[in-house]
Amino acid sequence: MTAPGRPWFHVRPVAPGAWLVAEPSHVNSWLVAGRDRAVLVDTGLGIEPIRPVAEATSGLPVEAVNTHHHFDHAGGNAEFDAVAVHERGVGLLAAGAPPSERAAYLAHTRALLAAAGSYRALDQRFFHLLTDDADPRPLPPAFDAEAWVRSGPPAGPTPRALHDGDVIDLGGRTLTVLHTPGHSPDSLCLFDDRDGLLLGGDTLNSGPIYAQGPESDLEDFARSTARLAGLARDVSLVCMGHFGRGVAEPRYLADVAEAFERLVSGDRSVEFRVQRDCDDVEVREAVFGQLSILVGADPPAADPVR
Ligand SMILES: [Zn+2]
Numbered sequence: 015m016t017a018p019g020r021p022w023f024h025v026r027p028v029a030p031g032a033w034l035v036a037e038p039s040h041v042n043s044w045l046v047a048g049r050d051r052a053v054l055v056d057t058g059l060g061i062e063p064i065r066p067v068a069e070a071t072s073g074l075p076v077e078a079v080n081t082h083h084h085f086d087h088a089g090g091n092a093e094f095d096a097v098a099v100h101e102r103g104v105g106l107l108a109a110g111a112p113p114s115e116r117a118a119y120l121a122h123t124r125a126l127l128a129a130a131g132s133y134r135a136l137d138q139r140f141f142h143l144l145t146d147d148a149d150p151r152p153l154p155p156a157f158d159a160e161a162w163v164r165s166g167p168p169a170g171p172t173p174r175a176l177h178d179g180d181v182i183d184l185g186g187r188t189l190t191v192l193h194t195p196g197h198s199p200d201s202l203c204l205f206d207d208r209d210g211l212l213l214g215g216d217t218l219n220s221g222p223i224y225a226q227g228p229e230s231d232l233e234d235f236a237r238s239t240a241r242l243a244g245l246a247r248d249v250s251l252v253c254m255g256h257f258g259r260g261v262a263e264p265r266y267l268a269d270v271a272e273a274f275e276r277l278v279s280g281d282r283s284v285e286f287r288v289q290r291d292c293d294d295v296e297v298r299e300a301v302f303g304q305l306s307i308l309v310g311a312d313p314p315a316a317d318p319v320r
């Protein structure tokens with residue numbers, strides 16, 4: 015059993031007026047507050063209400079921004095009065111995710127929870143990596159899995175369309191929109207001018223970066239991550255969309271960009287292994303020192319398989 019009694023969300027500050035709002039081992043949402051308002055970057059899985067958590071934490075009115083339209087980043091959208099997404103995500107968000115995708119994710123969650131007990135024991139004995147950011151919670155007792163699987167596109171306000179270069183003013187602090195396609199055509203990152211946070215969504219992740227989806231584009235991913243690496247000097251902290259290592263040092267941006275560059279250039283020294291993604295689809299995982307990248311079952315470039 016996982017430890018009882020802990021809330022579904024784990025909230026902790028990462029910088030002045032900025033918090034990780036984690037669904038540990040699932041999605042990392044990020045709350046950034048200015049003087050007048052706060053923005054919640056991604057609204058999570060929709061397994062528990064996230065708006066009350068964001069408002070209680072920031073003490074301010076909170077608007078939502080989705081880093082992209084995927085259901086695990088927009089699950090709480092209906093709770094908010096104002097939601098924004100990149101212009102290419104407006105239609106995708108309205109279309110929603112098929113129940114089969116949510117069902118696959120729920121099966122993945124149950125498999126993860128079943129494995130967590132033995133993982134926790136090994137971690138306590140040997141590895142010491144499992145923090146509150148990462149330690150998965152049991153599904154809440156009131157969670158209606160059937161209804162969640164069948165739920166359609168997020169209701170709520172029509173999203174405002176964001177564009178590259180748009181600036182979201184929080185009062186004494188701004189978030190600048192960077193359109194970073196690759197994971198999906200509508201993926202965006204946000205750069206916080208005041209404290210140098212880079213909020214990466216699924217463009218920057220700490221475990222496998224998902225580049226295997228039908229809407230993913232490796233060349234776009236390489237261009238977008240190279241652009242982010244170029245900003246590293248102004249970044250204090252990289253904030254990522256999934257998994258237990260929610261934050262990384264700015265140097266990580268160069269690691270990610272270099273990994274994508276090696277993939278798209280067909281570097282034959284890249285190592286691959288067979289992996290299954292969270293939809294239980296067999297994919298190939300390109301393995302690098304600090305990260306890995308999931309790609310389709312077919313080689314992505316000029317057959318880099320050894
Ligand atoms: Zn995604």
Ligand SMILES: [Zn+2]
Pocket residue numbers: 084086087216255256
């Ligand atoms: Zn995601």
